[in-house]
Amino acid sequence: MRYPGGWRFKAVAFSFLMATVAINCNNTGSAGKNSGADSVAVLPPAADSAAVPPPPPPKPVITPIVIDSNKRYIFITFDDGPQPPGTGNCLNTFKSLGIKATFFMVANHADGKERRELVDAIRNSYPQYLLANHSKSHAFGDHYQYFYHNPEKAAPDFFEAQQKLDIMFKIARLPGNSAWVRQGEVKGSALVKPVCLLLDSAGYNVIGWDEEWGFKTHDGYSYPVESAERMARMINNDFEQHHTHTRNTLVWLAHDRMFGRQNFKDSLYKCLSILKKDPRYVFETIDHYPGIKPNN
Numbered sequence: 001m002r003y004p005g006g007w008r009f010k011a012v013a014f015s016f017l018m019a020t021v022a023i024n025c026n027n028t029g030s031a032g033k034n035s036g037a038d039s040v041a042v043l044p045p046a047a048d049s050a051a052v053p054p055p056p057p058p059k060p061v062i063t064p065i066v067i068d069s070n071k072r073y074i075f076i077t078f079d080d081g082p083q084p085p086g087t088g089n090c091l092n093t094f095k096s097l098g099i100k101a102t103f104f105m106v107a108n109h110a111d112g113k114e115r116r117e118l119v120d121a122i123r124n125s126y127p128q129y130l131l132a133n134h135s136k137s138h139a140f141g142d143h144y145q146y147f148y149h150n151p152e153k154a155a156p157d158f159f160e161a162q163q164k165l166d167i168m169f170k171i172a173r174l175p176g177n178s179a180w181v182r183q184g185e186v187k188g189s190a191l192v193k194p195v196c197l198l199l200d201s202a203g204y205n206v207i208g209w210d211e212e213w214g215f216k217t218h219d220g221y222s223y224p225v226e227s228a229e230r231m232a233r234m235i236n237n238d239f240e241q242h243h244t245h246t247r248n249t250l251v252w253l254a255h256d257r258m259f260g261r262q263n264f265k266d267s268l269y270k271c272l273s274i275l276k277k278d279p280r281y282v283f284e285t286i287d288h289y290p291g292i293k294p295n296n
């Protein structure tokens with residue numbers, strides 16, 4: 001009789017001890033590095049799956065917007081970056097206003113730590129900002145005639161930029177020329193048509209522009225020609241008069257380097273603030289432009 005009784009006592013004492021250990025493990029588990037291993041001993045086998053890293057997030061898919069005719073969609077597209085301090089000023093201005101934008105960048109401009117970090121920051125901030133392709137060499141250093149007369153050399157310039165900048169979608173803008181390549185459309189001057197066809201067959205979209213904030217260059221820096229108020233009026237008129245490639249949408253071109261100085265950064269902020277006051281205006285990244293070809 002004593003023997004079974006003693007066994008029972010030992011069993012109860014052992015259970016109590018194990019429960020205490022389990023409680024201690026749970027109490028320290030949230031902060032302890034080895035909590036996962038401890039938990040495995042007391043939890044069902046499903047807990048093992050906690051050690052497996054989560055799957056990567058799904059790859060973003062190109063999704064053109066469905067146009068609401070009561071809205072006016074503005075696609076801000078700024079070219080030639082990274083060009084500090086303009087690029088950072090543009091990014092901070094868009095951030096402070098909560099406005100989406102696309103940066104068409106040149107791979108040869110992306111050398112050096114500061115510039116690489118700007119490219120990375122924009123690439124990693126999708127869907128708020130989109131990194132897109134403005135070629136590797138900007139038409140072999142602005143040699144437009146040679147570049148476009150040699151499409152078999154010009155097309156790889158975009159392919160190399162795509163790789164070097166690690167761009168997500170095949171969306172490009174031609175240096176110095178407005179042309180369009182989308183689903184069922186290849187539109188451009190006779191000069192640029194051959195490279196458009198090569199980009200089209202490689203699955204690329206090419207985006208032109210409807211309106212540009214012009215710039216001048218003086219003493220090595222660039223600055224906007226139109227005032228903030230005038231630029232906002234020009235955009236308003238383009239919508240009023242349907243002077244855009246696709247109705248109810250407007251692709252707006254400017255260059256990062258125009259906003260390197262504080263007074264011109266302020267001008268960008270002012271122009272965007274004027275536009276933002278009109279509830280019809282919606283700002284989107286260019287991957288949502290109507291008729292964009294899907295990823296491949």
Ligand SMILES: [Zn+2]
Binds near residue numbers: 079080174
């Ligand atoms: Zn350019």
